[in-house]
Amino acid sequence: MPAESAVEPSPEILAAFRAAKGFMPVGEGLALYRAAVEAAALGLPVLEVGTYCGRSTILLADAARAAGVTALTVDHHRGSEEQQPGWEYHDPAVVDPEVGRMDTLPTFRRTLHAAGLEDHVVALVGRSPQVAAVWGGKLGFVFIDGGHTDEHANGDYEGWAPHVAEGGLLVIHDVFPDPAHGGQAPYRVYLRALESGAFTEVSVTDSLRVLRRTGAGTAI
Template identity: 60%
Template structure:
């Protein structure tokens, strides 16, 4: 993979531990042919890990984020950063920081950034995905929405990656864990080795009603 992009990913601001980021990149590199798509990019740290794989594959990574921040980024919440608030509108805006991250890493040739709500973009998407990374807002409602709108686009043989999966509530929020369990319980996926809170599931088939 592109070592410069991996180094840039390690140095970038964000919440992806290095061991999980490298595991994410390896899984994307080993996925079958087809598009790589990320739901939830924040300031672009995980995007760079995926970009390192995409460049090695001779492809691109598509990332979709509304860039208004997740619940935990809003005023009064744990991960709020006042510097990310656009004073003109009084709302979080992570897009300028995301663009700086991607440009500084010279990854604009492999990153296709879509500014939209994930479920709205999913309704417009038609190509089968080789790799799907879910790392958006961690409320139950939004996590369920991301899984429900994007998992149907994942091809047989494709990889579903879910971040921040913590079986023990003491370690973190439970919404990603619940969609991870939900995906497994469909019988459509087989778990393959992940890393830390990063879970990786390979799609083996579609349920009969979705075939």
């Protein structure tokens, strides 16, 4: 991957990332940005699964803007399982009072507007497997950061990993080999990607894993 000093977001983009509602630490965000910059150079769209309020989308959109490609982000915007009422990551500020359910889409749109990136992102509102089933093109980059159950993590992997072009990058968040540090579904998907023979590991930054599509093997 390019030298880290050569690929840093601007102070304005980094400030927008820090200000946005979300959970990704800065160190992992910078690693995500570097991977997106490299992959966007392939001239193909970059895609993330799991938009939430757009914190990581800022970085992907900025990388896409610089390369002249589009950033795609997939989410139903009703929150993942750990964001529902009574769970650790629930935020009542993003509950729609009219329907009584989470709706992160308005906050996401405000996040992009504040960062000046609305014109560089296509928001795909729907459940990841349904969107993946109708997606027909290749992608230079796929970032899996959606639901953390085995059902959802495997659905995201099976739906989107086959679309990663040769030489493109698959990035998986919240990979914790030690169960004491976090849920295991993303870790199992990470192992599945390596065992497929289609991906090789490029870098590790805390819980963020960057893998490259080699062309060998099948993604699922």
